[in-house]
Amino acid sequence: MSDTEPIIEMKNISVEFPGVKALQNVDFRLLPGEVHALMGENGAGKSTLIKALTGVNTLASGKIYMSGTEVNFDGTASAQAAGVSTVYQEVNLLTNLSIGENVMLGHEVRGPLGINWKKTNQEARTALAAMDLGHLDPRAPLSSISIALQQLVAISRAMVVKCKVLILDEPTSSLDDNEVAQLFKVIDGLRKQGVAILFVSHFLDQVYEISDRMTVLRNGKLVGEYLTADLPRVELISKMIGKDMGALREAEHRPASTIPSDRGTPKMKVLGLGRKGMLKATDLDLYAGDIVGFAGLLGSGRTELAKLIYGADKPTEGSIAIDGTDSKLSSPAVSLSKHIAYSTENRRDEGIIGDLTVRENIIIALQAIRGWTRPIPRKEQDALCERYIKELGIRPADPERMVKNLSGGNQQKVLLARWLATNPEVLLLDEPTRGIDIGAKAEIMEIIKQLAADGMAIVFISSELSEVARLSNRILVLKDRAPLETIEDTSDTTVDSIVNIIAGGGEAA
Missing domain, CATH: 3.40.50.300 (P-loop containing nucleotide triphosphate hydrolases)
Structure with a gap:
């Protein structure tokens, strides 16, 4: 690996939540002027690592160094003040403000009478031009431009504070091919300026196109750090899903x-x-x-x-x-x-309703189909619940138990019963x-x-x-x-x- 001193080095990082070890003794380093992809399946610990770096998550153990000096960020504001900026998948901008106001938010040029908007917009125009966005009018409403351009505006805002580390969390999730190409042109320009870029994406083609190195996580643990050019895609997938190809x-x-x-x-x-x-x-x-x-x-x-x-x-x-x-x-x-019925992948937030009973969870979709002015008779409810509790083996076999008190497997069966009840x-x-x-x-x-x-x-x-x-x-x-x-x-x-x-x-x- 490179002998260049890392701008970010995370050593032996562990993060714990009640009953969950989200990260376990993970090492990570980020070099100046590189694009470093953070790879792993859902639940691997990518977001947790980013939040640990930016001070959102408290460390159970481990240390973070920036340019060789130990740092202890207490939140995103202190991380940004040190030169670490994050652009998330959902663009965190204010659509009711102008492009220039978003770029310069918190860094407006001030004079004796308050904000000097003329100079502020000039500074915004300079920042936008550096992102190849010189054609945008800083005075135009942010809502007047596409999501892709808003992503680039968010990066412009990060660069106003002279960031040394730019974290891009799924920046291409809503972009088409041409918009991705425009973003990658900007990323390449930042890389040449010496900015260290942490790139998170599930698009393998994009990862291999733009990244220099990658770190792979699985189940909260470090699998390894690799040069992108040295890790074939099949091997990367094997490391992500945790199975040797043989x-x-x-x-x-x-x-x-x-x-x-x-x-x-x-x-x-x-x-x-x-x-x-x-x-x-x-x-x-x-x-x-x-x-x-x-x-x-x-x-x-x-x-x-x-x-x-x-x-x-x-x-x-x-x-x-x-x-x-x-x-x-x-x-x-x-x-x-x-x-036609669809059972969501997000069982907790979009599936079961924890504060309702098993019976109420099972009949709710059928009730929605019939309309709330035509309540399902209690006898029919009981018959449906008895049928699916028996057929699906829901345990305990108590239709009046709060569904939040069931195991994950039995909650999934209740969700399945809900959709089967709609025939x-x-x-x-x-x-x-x-x-x-x-x-x-x-x-x-x-x-x-x-x-x-x-x-x-x-x-x-x-x-x-x-x-x-x-x-x-x-x-x-x-x-x-x-x-x-x-x-x-x-x-x-x-x-x-x-x-x-x-x-x-x-x-x-």
Whole structure:
């Protein structure tokens, strides 16, 4: 590795929350004039490390050095004062102010009568020009420019304070290809000025295009630091998901699909469905009895596609046909009325309602379909709960227990029961086995197989590629929010063959 003195060095960093060791003895260093990618799957500790560096999270152990001197930031303001600035995925700007006011916020040029707006806007124009944004009028409203330009304005604001370290947290998540190219031009210019840039992204192509080195985290622990040019993509993915490529050839084979080759009309046909900045045009055929897996790393577009199908997000292109008839799924309510249900990956915040009972959680979607002026009779509620508590094995079998007091696996079963109570014909399951124990995972996967055997069409999304390979009849592989390939025959599909497709950008060798 380089002999250059790190501008940031974090040694033996540990961060703990109640019952959770978020980071364990992690080392990290950042050199001047480099772009350093911080890599890892969801929950790996990337955000925790950034917050530890910027003083948001308190260290349980470890020390942070800046240019060789120990520092103890007590928040983002003190970190920024020392030259460490962060630009987050969600642009933290004020759309009711002008571009110049946002750039110079807190650093306005002052005179004897207060803020000198003429000189302030001149300074803002200079800062914008340094970001190749000299064409922007500092007096124009921030709301008048695109999200991509707002990202660059946020970077301009960071550079006003002469930052030495720039942290970019998912800066390209809402940008198209041309906008990404513009951002990378700015990043390259900052790198040449000696600014150290910490770059967080789930887009592998972008990471390999812009970064000089990378640090990989997994489950709150350091996997290693690598020169980007020396770490092939397949090896990076292996390190991120925690499996050696040889070990990935575990028993992931499954029998060939028993679904007839002549399946007739798809239950759902998705043609060119996409949304600008979110997901490129994607096709999908989903038949009754199908289990179609969406495979890809975090940020690949799995959830984005599911939400577009369900109507939770609005597509800008493409169409959906149900049983051969074009259907406009303009909202989740419309989808539910057409017997399409979606179980979110965010069980805690978007799924279960912790302060309601098991019974109330199970019947709430069905009640929404019928309308709140037509309450479901208590006898029908009890019958539904008794059925799904028994069929799904929800424990304890008490419909009046607060759902927040159940285990994660049983909460997931309650969420599944909620959507089954709506009698769906298409069920989109986003990370239904995340954060639950092995026994509960096995039970839920058996339930999914039985639902498909009974004729339900299922989309199965999981960050555990082994689960996708084992359970799916077909697999849609995505990368960087675009479809790569559909594996039609999964009888010989293994985790490493999926990884090879992702790493290679297409069909595995």
